[in-house]
Amino acid sequence: QQPVQSPQAVILREGEDAVINCSSSKALYSVHWYRQKHGEAPVFLMILLKGGEQKGHEKISASFNEKKQQSSLYLTASQLSYSGTYFCGTETGNNRKLIWGLGTSLAVNP
Amino acid sequence: GAGVSQSPSNKVTEKGKDVELRCDPISGHTALYWYRQSLGQGLEFLIYFQGNSAPDKSGLPSDRFSAERTGGSVSTLTIQRTQQEDSAVYLCASSLGRSPLHFGNGTRLTVT
Secondary structure (H helix, E strand, O other): OOOEEEOOEEEEEOOOOEEEEEEOOOOOOEEEEEEEOOOOOOEEEEEEEOOOOEEOOOOEEEEEEOOOOEEEEEEOOOOHHHOEEEEEEEEOOOOOOOEEOOOEEEEEEO | OOOOEEEOOEEEEOOOOOEEEEEEOOOOOOEEEEEEEOOOOOEEEEEEEEOOOOOEOOOOOOOOEEEEEOOOOOEEEEEOOOOHHHOEEEEEEEEOOOOOOEEOOOEEEEEO
């Protein structure tokens, strides 16, 4: 039931782009993306809802392919502040019960 | 305004003792969640409160774990007869309707 995130880890130089994927074996109602820096609480990035509604962050975009039960998070022109672990949380019904992936560790170096 | 507040921030306890973890959600948030995060792992769902509805307890790992939410606000997660495998960071989050989750900084529990 737990969504699978890929890659597990990625290292970037400042200014490079990255894509983080989240795949589920179940039909999805929504996908949520959060970023967690070491020792801190997870912080909201994006919500993607079935039917195409998307709420999120200015500099980060995402896609939600309902048919493939997948979501991708796109980080363009990465900044040092993008470093952290990115988690996707999936909802299989309108029940607000999120099941989380194991996370993707992203390091952005100067 | 104030965010989600959790206390204590750190707790070290001996195996077999009971512990209580507290969460003060953002005022007015109707939904409250407890998650557990072990080292290098994702967020494991424990329990979900929504308004006056019966809580979703389906994530509680054993009957040693219980939680309550008083007056639709403060929540307490209780772990009885703690075991070493209970060591983790326990995160609380709150939200209003379908708004994003706001997380607290967590309680780091260490069972020795």
